[in-house]
Amino acid sequence: xxxxxxxxxxxxxxxxxxxxxxxxxxxxxxxxxxxxxxxxxxxxxxxxxxxxxxxxxxxxxxxxxxxxxxxxxxxxxxxxxxxxxxxxxxxxxxxxxxxxxxxxxxxxxxxxxxxxxxxxxxxxxxxxxxxxxxxxxxxxxxxxxxxxxxxxxxxxxxxxxxxxxxxxxxxxxxxxxxxxxxxx
Amino acid sequence: xxxxxxxxxxxxxxxxxxxxxxxxxxxxxxxxxxxxxxxxxxxxxxxxxxxxxxxxxxxxxxxxxxxxxxxxxxxxxxxxxxxxxxxxxxxxxxxxxxxxxxxxxxxxxxxxxxxxxxxxxxxxxxxxxxxxxxxxxxxxxxxxxxxxxxxxxxxxxxxxxxxxxxxxxxxxxxxxxxxxxxxxxxxxxxxxxxxxxxxxxxxxxxxxxxxxxxxxxxxxxxxxxxxxxxxxxxxxxxxxxxxxxxxxxxxxxxxxxxxxxxxxxxxxxxxxxxxxxxxxxxxxxxxxxxxxxxxxxxxxxxxxxxxxxxxxxxxxxxxxxxxxxxxxxxxxxxxxxxxxxxxxxxxxxxxxxxxxxxxxxxxxxxxxxxxxxxxxxxxxxxxxxxxxxxxxxxxxxxxxxxxxxxxxxxxxxxxxxxxxxxxxxxxxxxxxxxxxxxxxxxxxxxxxxxxxxxxxx
Numbered sequence: 001x002x003x004x005x006x007x008x009x010x011x012x013x014x015x016x017x018x019x020x021x022x023x024x025x026x027x028x029x030x031x032x033x034x035x036x037x038x039x040x041x042x043x044x045x046x047x048x049x050x051x052x053x054x055x056x057x058x059x060x061x062x063x064x065x066x067x068x069x070x071x072x073x074x075x076x077x078x079x080x081x082x083x084x085x086x087x088x089x090x091x092x093x094x095x096x097x098x099x100x101x102x103x104x105x106x107x108x109x110x111x112x113x114x115x116x117x118x119x120x121x122x123x124x125x126x127x128x129x130x131x132x133x134x135x136x137x138x139x140x141x142x143x144x145x146x147x148x149x150x151x152x153x154x155x156x157x158x159x160x161x162x163x164x165x166x167x168x169x170x171x172x173x174x175x176x177x178x179x180x181x182x183x184x
Numbered sequence: 185x186x187x188x189x190x191x192x193x194x195x196x197x198x199x200x201x202x203x204x205x206x207x208x209x210x211x212x213x214x215x216x217x218x219x220x221x222x223x224x225x226x227x228x229x230x231x232x233x234x235x236x237x238x239x240x241x242x243x244x245x246x247x248x249x250x251x252x253x254x255x256x257x258x259x260x261x262x263x264x265x266x267x268x269x270x271x272x273x274x275x276x277x278x279x280x281x282x283x284x285x286x287x288x289x290x291x292x293x294x295x296x297x298x299x300x301x302x303x304x305x306x307x308x309x310x311x312x313x314x315x316x317x318x319x320x321x322x323x324x325x326x327x328x329x330x331x332x333x334x335x336x337x338x339x340x341x342x343x344x345x346x347x348x349x350x351x352x353x354x355x356x357x358x359x360x361x362x363x364x365x366x367x368x369x370x371x372x373x374x375x376x377x378x379x380x381x382x383x384x385x386x387x388x389x390x391x392x393x394x395x396x397x398x399x400x401x402x403x404x405x406x407x408x409x410x411x412x413x414x415x416x417x418x419x420x421x422x423x424x425x426x427x428x429x430x431x432x433x434x435x436x437x438x439x440x441x442x443x444x445x446x447x448x449x450x451x452x453x454x455x456x457x458x459x460x461x462x463x464x465x466x467x468x469x470x471x472x473x474x475x476x477x478x479x480x481x482x483x484x485x486x487x488x489x490x491x492x493x494x495x496x497x498x499x500x501x502x503x504x505x506x507x508x509x510x511x512x513x514x515x516x517x518x519x520x521x522x523x524x525x526x527x528x529x530x531x532x533x534x535x536x537x538x539x540x541x542x543x544x545x546x547x548x549x550x551x552x553x554x555x556x557x558x559x560x561x562x563x564x565x566x567x568x569x570x571x572x573x574x575x576x577x578x579x580x581x582x583x584x585x586x587x588x589x590x591x592x593x594x595x596x597x598x599x600x601x602x603x604x605x606x607x608x609x610x611x612x613x614x615x616x617x618x619x620x621x622x623x624x625x626x627x628x629x630x631x632x633x634x635x636x637x638x639x640x641x
Binding site: 096098126136139141143152156171172173174175176177178179180181182 | 186187188190191192194195198249250251252253437440441443444
C-alpha cells in the first residue's frame with residue numbers, strides 16, 4: 001500500500017484538524033500517524049496516511065488545498081519513498097540536554113552542531129526564546145539519542161565548552177532521572 | 185516526550201534546592217577476616233576493604249554525572265568490630281582503628297563506620313575492649329565512626345552500658361580537648377540500632393546482611409522547604425492536610441533519585457542493592473536545613489510550642505512519600521535534627537528558643553535523637569548517662585530507633601560556641617538542668633527490663 005506524508009502550516013484557529021481529517025477520510029485515506037503543535041500563533045501539522053488503491057496523491061493534495069486555503073493554510077504532500085532505506089540506527093542511550101541563557105542568533109546551530117559531530121540524534125526539541133533575563137523564558141530542551149560507543153566525558157566536555165562560548169548554562173542528564181522523578 | 189515543566193522543575197531542584205544523594209555507603213562484612221593475630225586481621229581487612237571499595241568514589245562520580253545529581257559522601261560500613269575482632273584487647277582495637285582510618289583514606293571515602301558494639305543485654309569480652317579503646321581510637325583517627333547499641337525494645341536498657349558510655353564520652357572529650365571534644369562527634373549511643381543505616385556516625389553492617397551491599401541515604405530538606413514556600417505563595421490558605429500531601433510528593437521524588445543512583449552504583453560495583461534511607465538530612469548550608477522548614481510552615485523557630493506536632497507531620501509525610509517511591513526502605517528513615525549540622529537549628533539553640541528538653545521531646549516523633557548536641561564541659565558522666573538513658577527509654581518504649589551523640593565540650597560553658605568543622609558544623613553549647621546533680625540513680629546499674637511492647641509473639 002502506498003503512503004504519503006502531508007504537512008499543513010498556517011495561523012492557528014479552531015477547526016483546522018477537523019478540516020484536514022475530514023478531507024482525508026472523504027478521499028479514502030487512512031491516517032497512520034499525526035502530530036501537531038502550535039508555535040506562538042502558528043499551527044503546524046504533519047500526517048502520514050495510507051492511500052486508497054490507485055488514488056493519485058495529486059488529487060488528494062488538491063482536495064486538501066481547496067478545503068484549507070480559505071482558512072489561510074498551506075499544504076504540502078509527498079509520497080513516502082520506500083526505495084530509500086532509513087538511516088541505520090546504532091544502539092543508543094536517551095539523554096536530555098537543557099540550556100538556559102539570553103537569546104542570540106546561532107544558539108541552536110551551535111549546540112546541535114556539537115550533537116551532530118558526535119552522531120547524537122535529536123529526537124525531540126523544544127526551544128523558547130522570549131528575550132529578557134528570566135532563564136525560564138529562554139530555554140532549549142533537546143531529547144537526544146547518544147550512541148552507546150560515544151565517550152561520555154568527551155561529549156559532555158564539548159557541549160559545555162560550546163555552551164560557555166554561547167553564554168548558556170547547559171545540563172546533560174540521562175533521561176531516566178526524569179522518568180524516575182515524574183512517572184510512577 | 186517528558187513534560188517541559190517537569191524537566192525545568194527537576195533542574196531547579198538540583199541547582200537551587202540542593203537536591204543530591206547525601207551518601208552512598210558500601211557495607212562490607214569483615215567476619216571472614218577473623219584472626220586472633222592482630223597483624224593478620226589488619227592485613228585481611230585492608231585487603232578486603234581496598235578490593236571492594238577501590239572503585240567506589242570513581243563510580244559514584246560517574247553515575248552522579250550521568251544523571252546530573254551529585255553524590256555528596258562516599259562511605260564504608262563494616263561488621264561490628266567488637267564481634268569481628270572479639271579476641272583483641274583495647275590497645276589492639278586502637279591499632280585496628282588506625283588501620284581502618286588509613287584504609288578509608290587510601291580508598292578516598294569520607295567516613296568508615298562499624299567500630300561498634302551491641303551490648304543491649306550485656307557485654308562480651310570484645311565489647312568491653314572496644315568501648316575501652318574508644319577515647320583513644322576516636323581521637324587518633326579522622327574518618328572512623330563508632331556506635332554502641334545499649335538498649336532495645338526486646339532487651340530493655342542496659343544501664344551498666346549507659347553509665348559506661350557516659351564515662352566513655354567524658355574520656356573521649358578529654359582526649360580531644362584541643363578540638364572541642366570532636367572525638368564525641370564520631371560516637372553514637374543507640375537504642376534499636378538498624379543494621380543497614382547508611383548515615384554516620386551510626387552506620388555499620390549488621391550480622392544478617394550480605395557480604396557486601398550498597399545502601400543509600402537521600403537528602404532533600406531544601407527541596408521540601410522550597411516546595412512549601414512556592415505552594416504557600418500561590419495559595420496562602422493551604423491547610424496542613426494538603427501541605428502534608430505536598431511534602432509526601434516531594435519526598436517521593438527525592439527518594440526516586442536516590443534509588444536510581446543507588447541501583448546503578450550497586451550494579452557497576454557488582455554488589456547487591458540494599459535499602460534507601462528516607463531521611464531528610466541537613467547540612468550547615470543555608471537552604472539545606474530541616475530547621476528552615478519549621479519557619480516555612482509558620483513557626484518562629486524549631487523548639488517553640490508546636491514544634492513536636494510539626495515534626496510529627498513532617499516525619500510521617502517523608503516516610504509515606506518515600507515508602508511508595510522505593511522497593512526497599514531501611515536505615516533510620518525520618519527527619520534528622522542534628523543541632524550543629526543544621527545552621528538554623530544551631531541558631532535556635534543559640535537564641536534559647538530550642539532547649540535540650542524540647543529537643544528530647546521532639547525525638548519521640550522523628551528518626552534520630554539528641555544528635556550533635558554540644559553540652560558544657562563540666563557536665564558529669566552520670567548526668568551524661570542520665571540524658572542517654574532518657575533518650576533510650578523513648579526509643580525502647582516507642583519501638584523505634586533513638587540515639588545520643590553528645591559532646592561535652594572541654595573547658596567551655598553554656599552559651600559559648602563549639603566548632604567541629606565541615607559537615608559537623610558548629611553549635612552553641614546548651615545548658616543542662618541539674619548538670620551535676622545526684623548520681624545515685626545512674627549508679628544503681630543493672631538492666632531496665634523490656635517493656636510489654638516487646639511481647640508481640
